[in-house]
Amino acid sequence: MADLNHLQSLLDSEAKSLHVPGAAVGVLFEGAEHVLTTGVTSVDAPVPVTGDTLFQIGSTTKTVTATAAMHLLENGRLDLDGRVRRYLPGFRLADERAAEELTVRHLLTHTGGFLGDIDDGESWDTGALAASIDAYDQLPQLFPPGTLASYNNAGFRLLGRVVEAVCGEPYEDAIRRIVLDPLGMSSSFFFPWEAVTRPHAVGHAVREEGPQVVHTWGLFRDAMAEGGLASSVRDQLRYAAFHLGAGGEAPVGAATRELMQREHVRIGVPWTGIGLPWLLEEQAGVRLVTHGGNIGNLQLSTFVLAPERGFAVTTLTNSAPGKVLGKLVTDWCLEHLLDAKPQAVRLTLREPTPEYAGSYDAGQWTFEVDEGLTARFVLRPELVAAGVEGMPDMPLALVEGCDDVTIAGDPRQAVGRFLRDDAGEIAFLHLAGRAARRIR
Structure with a gap:
């Protein structure tokens, strides 16, 4: 086995260089768990990160929600191809046909077709999730259910409501009973009042003077099913061990775990496909079952399984560059533990043309793409006022022979693509797994 002291050195040096105040890494390899930590929970009140420090894991929560849904499927209380209206009879979308056809499978595979990035409420009441779902008839329907995969937070909010309705109890209680406790x-x-009484990390924005604490929790109760779990790296290793088949048969059995990790939708970049709802990748011949999370660009996490190798790695961080740190940690592990070093590839590029320039609406933000193919990430003003951190401009480049795009300064892999309508006109920018509709 490779010396994990080298990984600890990389974690310490890269976290400091990237301005990540604190991070926790969990590795499961050859049946042994390893926890590595670096830095502090907060630059304002520095406490060392430990294996028990709570971080907001963001969208990896979706896999927890899905695990509960699959438990209900195993017990005959939910059907993958059951229509959402079977479980929520009054459910509405802006498009009546879409509302009638929408199934649980569509929610799990991000193929519901309605706008996926929506506003949070500001309530912690038990009815917050149901109240949010009641407003789904105001969401634009971008394409019919099952037509295209587009990463959909709103779909998992809806799935959480289905779990809530089927179980007859609040979503959070159902998840604890079905997944967390077993x-x-x-x-x-x-809930934030549960986390703040325990060691926990806080989110940071990186400014010129360095990381600065941002005084926000990030999500309210209606968004719990899509990204609301706070967890320790030790708990994440327990969760990883279960999905690798080393944690018994509860909450779901081996056949169901394998079904969740199988490709159900082929999506293209940035993943090879989507499971239920795992995001599927491959590196140097090793199949990867992944997810990750981002809470307002303040706390970012990665979660990677290699099921055939009994391997997992997760990285929890408390600032936006944590995404880069998580990839560095993951790549080091894949290369040094699984002998899966990424291959050096340089894509052939072509010159942009004016047809790609325009505004692409993702709901809570737009991508403003100029004729040089630089995508400017523009948050809605109310989100800026709420302290949500934006993203830097993204210089893109077109890949020769297709409408795929890559990062102009680092053309090693495609990161998205432009999609055309039936008339051949550019209709969507599909970036980071999301289809942003062209509005200009």
Whole structure:
């Protein structure tokens, strides 16, 4: 086995260089768990990160929601191809036909077709999730259900409501009963008042003078099913062990775990496909079952399984560059533990043409793409006022022979693509797994 002291050195040096105040890494390899930490939970009140520090894991929560849904499927209380209206009879979308056809499978595979990035409420009441779903008839329907995969937070909010309705109890109670308690995840919580009484990380924005604490929790109760879990790296390793088949048969059995990890939708870049709802990749011949999370660009996480190798790695961080740090940690592990070094590839590029320039609406932000193919990330003003961190401009480049795009300064892999309508006109920018509709 490779010396994990080298990984600890990389974690320490790269976290400092990238301005990540604190991080926790969990590695499961050859049946042994390893926890590595660096830095502090907060630059304002520095406390060392430990294996028990709580981080907001963001969208990896979607896999927890899905695990509960698949438990209900195993017990005959939910059907993958059951229509959402079977479980929520009054459910509405802007498009009546879409509302009638929408199934649980569409929600799990990000193929519901309605706008996926929507506003959070500001309530912690028990009815917050149901109230949010009641407003889905105001969401634009971008394409019919099942037509295209586009990463959909709103779909998982809806799936959480289905779990809630089928179980007859609040979403958070159902998840604790079905998933967290059976797996011994006693350091995983949904509510801020549960987290703040325990060691926890806070989110940071990186300014010229360095990381600065941002005084926000990030999500309200209606968004718990899509990204609301706070968890420790030790609990994340328990969760990883279960999905690798080393944690018993509860909450779901081996056949169901394998079904969740199988490709159900082929999506193209940035993933090879989507499971239920795992995001599927491959590196140097090793199949990867992945997810990750981002809470307002303040706390970012990665979660990677290699099921055939009994391997997992997760990285929890408390600033936006944590995404880069997580990839560095993951790549180091894949290369040094699994002998899966990424291959050096340089894509052939072509010159942009004016047809790609325009505004592409993703709901909470737009991508403003100029004729040089630089995409400017423009948040809605109310989100800026709420302290949500934006993203830097993204210089893109077209890949020769197609409408795929890559990062102009680092053309090693495609990161998205432009999609055309039946008339051959550019209709969507599909970037980071999301289809942003062209509005200009």
